Amino acid sequence: MRHLIFFIFASLSGSSFxxxxxxxxxxxxxxxxxxxxLKAKDDELNEKYKYILGISENKDQVKLSQREWLAQRDASxxxxxxxxxxxxxLDEIIDERLHYFSxxxxxxxxxFLELVPYIGFQKANEDGRTNVDIKLIKFNKPNTKxxxxxxxxxxxxxxxxxxxxxxxxxxxxxxxxxxxQLNYVSPKFxxxxxxxxxxxxxxxxxxxxxxxxxxxxxxxxxxxxxxxFKEGSLDLIKSSCEKQIRNNKLEMGIEPDRKSYxxxxxxxxxxxxxxxxxxxxxxxxxxxYEVGAGVEGFHECDFxxxxxxxxxxxxxxx
Numbered sequence: 001m002r003h004l005i006f007f008i009f010a011s012l013s014g015s016s017f018x019x020x021x022x023x024x025x026x027x028x029x030x031x032x033x034x035x036x037x038l039k040a041k042d043d044e045l046n047e048k049y050k051y052i053l054g055i056s057e058n059k060d061q062v063k064l065s066q067r068e069w070l071a072q073r074d075a076s077x078x079x080x081x082x083x084x085x086x087x088x089x090l091d092e093i094i095d096e097r098l099h100y101f102s103x104x105x106x107x108x109x110x111x112f113l114e115l116v117p118y119i120g121f122q123k124a125n126e127d128g129r130t131n132v133d134i135k136l137i138k139f140n141k142p143n144t145k146x147x148x149x150x151x152x153x154x155x156x157x158x159x160x161x162x163x164x165x166x167x168x169x170x171x172x173x174x175x176x177x178x179x180x181q182l183n184y185v186s187p188k189f190x191x192x193x194x195x196x197x198x199x200x201x202x203x204x205x206x207x208x209x210x211x212x213x214x215x216x217x218x219x220x221x222x223x224x225x226x227x228x229f230k231e232g233s234l235d236l237i238k239s240s241c242e243k244q245i246r247n248n249k250l251e252m253g254i255e256p257d258r259k260s261y262x263x264x265x266x267x268x269x270x271x272x273x274x275x276x277x278x279x280x281x282x283x284x285x286x287x288x289y290e291v292g293a294g295v296e297g298f299h300e301c302d303f304x305x306x307x308x309x310x311x312x313x314x315x316x317x318x
Contacts, residue, residue: 018046028078031086038087041094048101052117055140065119068133069097100135108187113147114140115185120158120178134158136180137192145220150190153213153222154180157194175199184278184317188218189227191277210285210298214272225270228277233311234269241265241284241301245291248299260292265301279317282308 021033032038049066056062077089104115120134136154139147161176176198183191196209214223229237242265246256264286268274276283286299303311 018043026074026078027080027086028074028090031077031090035087038090038094041091041098045094045098045101048098051103052101055116056119058119062117062119065133065135073097103140104137104182104185106185106187110143110187113185113187115182116140118154118180120154120161132161132176134161134176134178136178136194137182144217146215146217149220149222150213150215150217153215157213161198183212183276186217186317188216189223189316190215190217191275193276209287212273212276212285214275214277223272225272228272228275228282228313228316229311230313236307237269237284237301237303237311238265240303240307241269244301245286245299249292254292257292264290280304280308282312 019029021029021039024030024033032042049062053059053062073090073093076093077086079086082089100117106113106115115137116139118136118138120136134157136157138151138154142148142151157178161178177196178198179195181193181195183193185191190213192213194211194213196211214228215221216223216227219227242258242262245261245265246258249256249261268286268290269284274285276285282303284301284303286301288298291299
């Protein structure tokens with residue numbers, strides 16, 4: 001990731017990042033222009049970018065984000081050492097950006113709902129040493145209380161993404177990196193995972209966090225455990241989760257200590273924003289060290305198949 005100071009000197013006046021193949025010079029540009037599939041995807045991405053830019057409330061940040069992505073694209077896929085794999089590299093990185101820039105349209109009784117990228121770059125510190133990359137989603141033209149609450153949640157994530165960094169060396173630079181993942185959306189419910197990879201580049205061990213935003217769009221409020229899970233399902237969830245955590249510890253070569261993870265399960269199981277929810281899977285996420293000291297990384301309790309059907313309210317995701 002390159003520093004935001006790079007962008008201070010970049011022009012923000014253009015509304016398009018397309019290039020003329022007759023003037024292509026760089027390795028990446030030449031590769032794109034010589035491959036019909038890549039050129040078609042690049043053209044499609046540029047059109048989607050212009051659409052998102054047109055409806056965005058923070059156009060300068062969208063431009064900054066696209067410049068950052070172009071720099072990452074060239075740095076990742078422009079090396080001559082990649083040889084023939086440069087095309088597959090470009091194909092993958094463009095597909096990923098296309099997916100993020102493609103609005104998600106949902107039919108509702110009120111018409112159509114549209115989820116669009118919400119890019120929340122924050123400016124660097126005065127010395128330009130803090131790096132921030134926040135890519136979320138939001139409803140375009142929200143017209144219900146539930147949609148507006150979801151957008152407010154995205155706004156809050158950006159406004160709360162603060163940092164305290166006084167690096168002595170460049171390697172100590174603190175960076176903020178947040179990416180959203182849409183788990184499920186319908187006119188009555190939305191679940192989004194926020195992957196927070198913020199930290200110091202040189203720091204070893206666990207960093208960042210994962211949490212979800214689950215909104216009951218139909219009733220216009222943050223979702224609750226009882227909205228999604230059947231009455232009486234709590235004991236089944238707890239017992240199944242306990243077994244999964246125990247087995248996971250054994251696989252890691254750690255002697256399970258029920259006292260170290262039972263309180264965490266009891267405390268977190270009814271926290272709806274600890275759940276990643278889809279129409280086929282429900283996953284309870286535990287952050288680093290939440291299920292016992294000395295255990296780095298994230299733990300999950302995963303519910304699929306028949307167990308999923310036993311705990312999720314019938315037809316909730318239909």
